[in-house]
Amino acid sequence: MRTQSRRRSRRLLAAAAAGTLLTPLLSGCWAGAGGSGSGGDSINVLMVNNPQMVELQKLTAAHFTKKTGIKVNFTVLPENDVRDKISQDFANQAGQYDVATLSNYEIPIYAKNGWLRELGPYTQKDRAFDQDDILPPMRESLTGENGKLYGQPFYGESSFLMYRKDVFDKAGLSMPKKPTWQQVADLAAKVDGAEKGMKGICLRGLPGWGEVMAPLTTVVNTFGGTWFDKDWKARLDSPEFEKATRFYVDLVRKHGESGAAQSGYAECLNNLTQGKTAMWYDATAAAGSLEAAKSPVKGKIGYVPAPVEKTESSGWLYTWAWGLQKSSRNPDKAWKFISWASSKEYEELVGEKIGWSNVPAGKRASTYENPKYREEAAAFQGVMRAAIADARPRDPGVQPRPAPGIQFVGIPEFTDLGTRVSQEISAAIAGRQSVESALDKSQDLAEKISEEYEGR
Structure with a gap:
């Protein structure tokens, strides 16, 4: 039978695990690649090298930067590498990166640890973003235990x-x-x-x-x-x-x-x-x-x-989403990038420039009402949308769960x-x-x- 002190020590270890999350972090000495963070009219974005993110990188300067004057410095890495780098920078609140691609597995955990800036106030002011258009399961999966929003989906899947x-x-x-x-x-x-x-x-x-x-x-x-x-x-x-x-x-x-x-x-x-x-x-x-x-x-x-x-x-339910680091030096400019990258406007841009089959779908109801997308994705778009809509990240089985997640358990x-x-x-x-x-x-x-x- 465990003593009370043993129980307390194990809980402290669990708390420490929550602080380190996915990988062991360097204790306080990591300054981030390149040394300095963003500033002025530029932001730094760290993201996974999936094809749709690479397309985003190519389109940003000629469209987002031209329109807003905000320069975006991208660091693009394979999935395992990017997860390690994100966890280091965000856990230490080093501020090297303003925005990073996070999944619906990490975002509630990062939010609980105080590493992310709440996005609700931005969506309330930015009516053009149309937060109500984001599919409910995606919104729910990017919400913290406190009921506040901490991520915006770039694309989603079931x-x-x-x-x-x-x-x-x-x-x-x-x-x-x-x-x-x-x-x-x-x-x-x-x-x-x-x-x-x-x-x-x-x-x-x-x-x-x-x-x-x-x-x-x-x-x-x-x-x-x-x-x-x-x-x-x-x-x-x-x-x-x-x-x-x-x-x-x-x-x-x-x-x-x-x-x-x-x-x-x-x-x-x-x-x-x-x-x-x-x-x-x-x-x-x-x-x-x-x-x-x-x-x-x-x-x-x-x-x-x-x-x-x-x-x-x-x-299941999965999304690559944008998280805004709490220590970002340019949170307002970072939000402008997030709102553009997850917007209806960006989906239209991809459809016109690259093709509607390449649109980062799975996040907005309006995507599935767009005639051009519906025509090109006719074979699967209806079943895909229904699968996402039916996903139940907080209640995926026949019994109550202690943590959210369908294909994973939402703990570090x-x-x-x-x-x-x-x-x-x-x-x-x-x-x-x-x-x-x-x-x-x-x-x-x-x-x-x-x-x-x-x-x-």
Whole structure:
């Protein structure tokens, strides 16, 4: 039995973990790359190197800067690198960067730690931005525990099931409009081998809290499981969590892609594009690539909601959003950039200059009412919008949760916990251990988090 002092010390450790968040921070000596922060008529923006961000970088000078006179200095890095750099600068409030790309996983945590400036006052004054047009699940996911807004989405996504309509037609099969996971498993068995080298389904098996654990956790939710109950008791050894995990592992081992334990988003996208799989459950963002002009499967893919069992919906929710550092020297100019980058005006610019399939969608209701976007994204835009609208980041399962998140648990420790659990699950997919063994080890890991959080 723990003493009161042990309980207190563990809570202090948990608080320290919240301060460090994703990576160990250099204690107080980090000055930021380049030394000085923004000032005058310029701001510094640190962002992930995703294609749509790179397009934003190219369009900024000729449009935003020309209009406002505000110069934007971009630092663009791969995802893992940018997360490390953001956490360093924002945790130390170094002020090197005014704005950074953060996800709906980080923003509530950063807000709780006091690293972000509240954006509500800006949206109230900036009527042209039209905050009411932002899709409710996105607004909610970027809101802190205090009910205040701390982020604006650049683009958003959920998850859905993609399948080869022509292969199903040839096999005399029909995809339900709202399939269950059991129906998907049955269909995967029937279309496995429908064409030479084609497997029934592709599911992520690559280790990583944002790789295999993202789709698997949505399956856990709809099967009735959860990582933690409302009192922070770890539940990875529950019958529901085990049933969902066993189902996922069995499905991908029996009818999934070869090398599944090393397959992530990119590999599954390639498999569906190249005709190596008949179905794929993953991010709605994939549809733009599948329907691109030069895609071999353009016009051949059908899209239906994320499969369910015990819940009405099960799609995840994710957004790359803009966060404004609290110590920014130019918060008003930084807001002008954020409001432009997340605006209807910017979406129109992308549609005209680059193409409507490249519009950073998934955040505004008006996007899905735009005739030009609706026409170019006709194959998937309706299902995509519904998936985002149906996402329930604070209530994704059948029981109350102690922290927000659909495909993750919104606590700082989840990056480490989720990654370590993913390694066990991936080993089960590879056949190196049983699901039971993987979850036994995973439960032990999760119980350590329970000890830090219980009673809060």
